[in-house]
Amino acid sequence: MAEAILVPQVGQDLTEATVVELHVKLGDTVKKGDLVAVVESEKASFEVEAFAEGVVINMPYKEGDVAEVLAPLMHLGQPGESLEGAAVSATQSSEAQAPVSAEQTTIAPAASAITAQAEAQGSTDGWRRSSPVARREAAARGLDLASIKGSGPGGAVVQKDVAAAIMASATAHRQGGGALAVRTLREGQGSPIICIHGFGADLSSWRGMVGTLPVGLPVMALDLPGHGASAHVGASSFAEIVACVGESLRDVAAGIHLVGHSLGAAVAAALTERGDLDVRSLTLLSPAGLGAKVDGDFIEGFLSAQSETALATWMRRLVHDPEKLAPVLVRATLAARDTPGLVAAQRRVAAAVFERSTQLFSLGRALDRFLGPCTVIVGRKDVILCMDEVAESVPANAALHRLPAVGHLPQVEAAELVQSLITRTVRAAG
Incomplete structure (x- = not known):
């Protein structure tokens, strides 16, 4: 029996959602718990997980399409099975399982309704x-x-x-100085929280914690040069990366709260020295730039891995407990490499900020001079950076939290604590 993974109801009064990301394609084998898509409403973004397993046999939507809620986002079946004539059951990829009849699983994609509406309106009303x-x-x-x-x-x-x-x-724009991909992950009022990912990741890595960050504030994220939707934006030095991020954030809001991980944490700290950004608070997770050492073998192994098995082997170094590294994260990282030139772009970024096992930049002075609330969170079992060097380099004006049994991804291995510390830091700014 074919299983329909439905577009989740992303709000009580919302009837449609935009398909922002598709992490599978026709013919892919999907397991329970796999991330298959990301949909976005007017208010928030939602990750869609598979609550069934099978082979993707039908995908009525493509990225960018507007989909009706509770319509089939995709169908899973057996190898060689076609949707025509197959019995279909509906699986809603949200916590609330809404009753859906077999008739509802054959809802036509929203594209047909929208096209008909556009034709009925004509093109004379001047509305794009x-x-x-x-x-x-x-x-x-x-x-x-x-x-x-x-x-x-x-x-x-x-x-x-x-x-x-x-x-x-x-x-x-000039190489390294163009606008980056900046995305709103959650609407709100007040000074936004800006999340900056680490090397080799992208802004989607923050989606899991959006709902737990201080309620009411907007949450935004960006892709660093050479990463995600900013893969084609180049940067030949750490200073150029910081300049590029700064230019992209300059007109975002009058005041911002920065949350960064690893390389992104170093960028966040360096942004406080620009003078044209009103940074209200800093939360730095496993920050690079505090000490000289970095695991150069990890950088090379991560960039060179071409299979899921090889990539998983290197990515397990990011966590102390291998069980905390979700397979879907590995598969999503590997799938992102289908973007032409992505790995080559990340190699250029790596060459700009690392020389084998040495970091080519420092954020110590920036932290010394920052007078707002600043929290540094590190894992005692981090093998990517030297935690002794990091701890010794954190100035007295910053709060240092060293988490036991945690590696380079505290936001994954100690998620609730990290989210609580981010909330406390943001609220301390007033």
């Missing part, structure tokens, strides 16, 4: 069709929707079209 997410991100970046070619249903501008426009703008 766009998704709520696309409108919000275009407004945040100062982009005119009329200048963006839409690839969605009925020619609508969707999130990936805005992202492409941002990328085109970035590549038009």
